[in-house]
Amino acid sequence: MNENELVRRLVSIGWRGSRAVRLGPGDDAAFLRGGMVISTDLAVEGVHFRLDWISPEEAGFRAGAAALSDLAAMGAAPEALLVSLAVRGEPSLALELQRGVRAAGDRVGVAIVGGDVSRSPGPAVLDVVAVGRARTVTVRGGAEVGQGVWVSGALGGAAAAVRAWEAGTEPDPRARERFVAPPDRVTLGVALADAGVARAMIDISDGLVADARRVADASRVMIRLDAGAIPVDDGAGDLNLALEGGEDYELMFTAPAGAGSRIRALGQEMAVALTRIGRVDEGEGVVLEDSLGRVRAPGRGGYDHFATPDPGGAS
């Protein structure tokens, strides 16, 4: 059972329909009656972060920023965070993690309004709940044939940092910064949604290809990515990391073919690079086109918590 299949099964166990819910599970966040948008995001020591790589405060900041990124992807304005913390014996670790989440909340002007804390006999675990508000939300299923595919910022930096740490070296400082301080795309996500420009939107947490595939699946379309157009982070310098690395927390969205100038103007206004990286086509899944028009299906497509380990190391 891979992670997507596990999530599908969890959703089918948990979901039963509800009049209190405008959009149930399966997107970046749930959308409740009254316009509340809510999402949870787990960060597990040894899986999402290691405390010999980054400080507890940096780990907290990442977790907070990742949770807020789900709201950005729905076009929802954040209102509050809640933080559940499980830590080994020493409670000071909980305080440092909390400080980091608070800093991520401060960046978008929201406080931590609740949470829970427990001893953990194992790794430190943070679960950050992000609560926001929206009139309408931008979902994964809104992509239509003919739309352009866009991405904010540049990709692959966070994954480059992880690769360096895993190889026992210190990452490029730019890559490290991308890992410890995911970008704040909340204002951008809300603006793209409110302007009606973004028709499908997702935040890139598991890698561009994996998250593009989620949009393609939810919209029943094919996404064609233009390999030469994908913005690769200076700290990464490797297209594969940009395609499959994950943890970028940039926004990928689709927009009507004629929306390019509005999108570029919005990007300039917000000082965020917005790049057209492909188009929506008939079909299914994600394909990658090179400059000669050659097409290939990309590799395994992102991080999978429950994948069977790849014995050969090649994918």
Place this chain on the structure above:
Amino acid sequence: MNENELVRRLVSIGWRGSRAVRLGPGDDAAFLRGGMVISTDLAVEGVHFRLDWISPEEAGFRAGAAALSDLAAMGAAPEALLVSLAVRGEPSLALELQRGVRAAGDRVGVAIVGGDVSRSPGPAVLDVVAVGRARTVTVRGGAEVGQGVWVSGALGGAAAAVRAWEAGTEPDPRARERFVAPPDRVTLGVALADAGVARAMIDISDGLVADARRVADASRVMIRLDAGAIPVDDGAGDLNLALEGGEDYELMFTAPAGAGSRIRALGQEMAVALTRIGRVDEGEGVVLEDSLGRVRAPGRGGYDHFATPDPGGAS
């Protein structure tokens, strides 16, 4: 640093005031603009439950019921749950935990609208987010001198089950049932709040004395408990377990002195025993009176995740 002190520090790090928030951290749940009530509840394997004691589905049910109990204590009607799960390699454990939370949601008519899932290199961790709605909420700080102190149901059963397991024996089936299936007090909590009867309310998660002390502290009053009046669960048979055992998930509330007959009528209507167990007095903290009027301060007062282990075993 004990758990109360840790929570105080976490709150002071995380909270900054917010116009989007009607009641911030420090109570059973936060109360947001628009009437949303939200709480999170952690359940950590090896701390809150053990899978050699109970099944994964039972552990999920407990975690879901515990989260919903926080809404009951605010007088809020539940609308949705979110569930974050971290499990060791085998994802089937996540499915069983989710089934249990779903069953707790079904009991009060709400679905699981979102969540997250991750591999854990250590114990299984569930964080259940309960989202509800209320016009006004019943907080811990509403107790006033002269009010009566009441409790729903009977106490000590869950703690008796834990004591049996820890001693290597099988618990009394009634005690076991109290541990695996905390009561649903949502309808009761909403009715007590809506009728204006409950002036301060809390759910008993860490033990009657510890949670009564939270109400006393928040209200700046003393709570006098009448030892002879406290309803001890048939499966417990030990007043100390009822006072300090915890995990009962019953409601303790204070009510005006003249409200007794209304409260008893409400209890009859809902088939829940509601017992007057004490009164609110001037002073601070919690004291216990026996039938001869002798007063003593109760012991350590409930479970503390971060307490220094008691070397002598006596407290």
